[in-house]
Amino acid sequence: MSEASNVAQLTGPQLLGQFINWGLMGALSVQIYLYHVMFPKDPISLRGFVYGLFVFEWIQTGLITENAFNVFVYNFGDVPNVLKFHNSWFSVPVMCGVVSVSVQFFYARRIFVLSGSYIIAGVICLLALTQGSAAIASGVLLKNIHTAADQKATTPAIATWLGGSALVDIVIAVTMTILLLKTKTGFRRSDSLVNKLVRLVIESGTITASVAIVDVVMFAALPQTLYHECPALALAKLCVPFLLYSLCAAAAKMGCMLGRTGTRT
Numbered sequence: 347m348s349e350a351s352n353v354a355q356l357t358g359p360q361l362l363g364q365f366i367n368w369g370l371m372g373a374l375s376v377q378i379y380l381y382h383v384m385f386p387k388d389p390i391s392l393r394g395f396v397y398g399l400f401v402f403e404w405i406q407t408g409l410i411t412e413n414a415f416n417v418f419v420y421n422f423g424d425v426p427n428v429l430k431f432h433n434s435w436f437s438v439p440v441m442c443g444v445v446s447v448s449v450q451f452f453y454a455r456r457i458f459v460l461s462g463s464y465i466i467a468g469v470i471c472l473l474a475l476t477q478g479s480a481a482i483a484s485g486v487l488l489k490n491i492h493t494a495a496d497q498k499a500t501t502p503a504i505a506t507w508l509g510g511s512a513l514v515d516i517v518i519a520v521t522m523t524i525l526l527l528k529t530k531t532g533f534r535r536s537d538s539l540v541n542k543l544v545r546l547v548i549e550s551g552t553i554t555a556s557v558a559i560v561d562v563v564m565f566a567a568l569p570q571t572l573y574h575e576c577p578a579l580a581l582a583k584l585c586v587p588f589l590l591y592s593l594c595a596a597a598a599k600m601g602c603m604l605g606r607t608g609t610r611t
Contacts (some may be wrong), residue, residue, distance in 0.1 A: 353425060353428070355571065355572070355573075356425065356428045356429070356572050357417065357418070357428055359571075359572050359573045359574070359575045359576040360413075360414075360417065360428075360572060360575050360576075360579075361414070361418070362576050363575050363576040363577070363578065363579030363580055364410060364411075364413075364414050364579055366576070366579060366580040366583070367407060367410055367579045367580065367582060367583050368407065368411075370580070370583035370584065370587060371403060371404070371407045371583060373587055374400065374403060374583065374586055374587045374590065375400075377587060377590040377591065377594065378396070378397070378400050378590065380594060381396060381590055381593065381594055384594060385593075385594075395448075395452070396589075396590065396593070399445065399448065399449075399586045399589070400586070402441070402444070402445060403445070403583065403586055405441075406437050406441045406442075406445075406582060406583075407583075409433050409434075409436070409437035409441075410434070410437050410438075410579065410582075412432070412433060413432045413433060413434050413437070416430075416432050417432075426493070428572075429493035429494045429572075430493055430494075431488055431489070431491075431493075431494065434488075434575075435485045435486075435488035435489040436485055436489070437582075438485075438578050438579065438582055439481045439482070439484040439485040439488065439504070439507060440481060440482050440484075440485035441582065442481060442578075442581060442582045442585075443477070443478045443479075443480075443481020443482055443484075443485075443507060444478065444481075445582075445585050445586060446474070446477065446478065446481070446511055446514075446585050447474045447475065447477070447478035449585045449586065449589050450470060450471075450473075450474035450514050450515075450518065451471060451474060452589065453470070453518045453522070454467045454470040454471050454474065454518075455467070456522075457470065457518070457521055457522065457525065460522075460525045460526075461521075461525055466521060469517070470514060470517060470518060470521070473510060473513060473514045473517065474514050476506070476510050477506065477507050477508075477509075477510025477511045477513075477514060480503050480504075480506035480507035480510060481507040481511075483503045483507075484500055484503040484504045484507050487499065487500040487503055488500055494572055497565075497569065498569040501565065501566055501569070504562065504565055505562050505565075505566060508558045508559070508561050508562035508565075508581075509558070509559075509562055511554075511555075511558045511581075512554075512555040512556075512558040512559050512562075513555075515551045515554045515555040515558070516551060516555050518547075518551060519547050519548055519550070519551025519552065519555075520551075522544075522547045522551075523544050523547055523548060526540050526543055526544050526547065527540065527544060546591070546592060547592075550588040550591070550592065553584065553588070554581070554584050554585065554588065557577050557580055557581045557584060558577075558581055560577045561574055561577040561578050561581055562574075564577065565578075
């Protein structure tokens with residue numbers, strides 16, 4: 347990529363991705379508040395997990411904001427600076443990998459509780475660890491290159507990370523769907539709840555997997571551009587909001603059926 351490249355094509359994807367990241371962080375903050383108000387009696391371990399992810403996400407947003415200032419404020423108009431990774435080698439692949447592994451482990455535990463199968467849960471954990479390791483490796487490789495013009499060398503690691511992340515999300519969505527459908531009792535009200543939960547699982551898994559696939563395709567197909575940064579920055583904020591949405595929606599719907607709120611069984 348030369349310095350004569352269209353500046354808009356370099357900065358546009360970054361700026362759009364940062365806008366999406368900030369917007370999703372705002373949505374996550376609202377979700378955390380609702381979770382705190384609606385489920386104060388959740389187990390301490392679950393609340394600690396949720397709040398820990400929230401703090402981690404705010405740290406990531408702070409680092410991404412620092413990147414935005416480096417490009418659009420402190421070094422505005424400096425095209426070579428746009429191609430530098432700054433701290434994004436850590437804030438995007440490494441931190442996103444840590445979050446995704448944590449969330450996927452959470453779902454693996456839920457699948458184990460529902461199915462009682464060590465094999466299914468173990469396969470999901472193994473795949474999650476593989477993509478998480480690839481994410482960290484991607485960050486290390488990106489740190490060791492000078493600019494985005496040299497990022498093609500990192501394609502295998504990044505493809506493993508994003509492709510693996512999409513695969514795990516698909517496996518979780520399919521497995522959860524099958525397990526939930528098996529819980530149908532024939533009663534209209536309970537079956538309606540199961541259908542809504544299945545739809546929620548499919549929607550969340552489809553969106554996260556689709557964004558990861560779009561990201562890896564753009565990275566591999568357009569190696570001399572920064573278009574892939576937009577879905578990458580969006581992907582960094584999708585896992586936890588969907589987890590919170592899952593927790594709040596499932597518990598709220600169950601509470602409506604059982605005639606109570608504020609507790610989780």
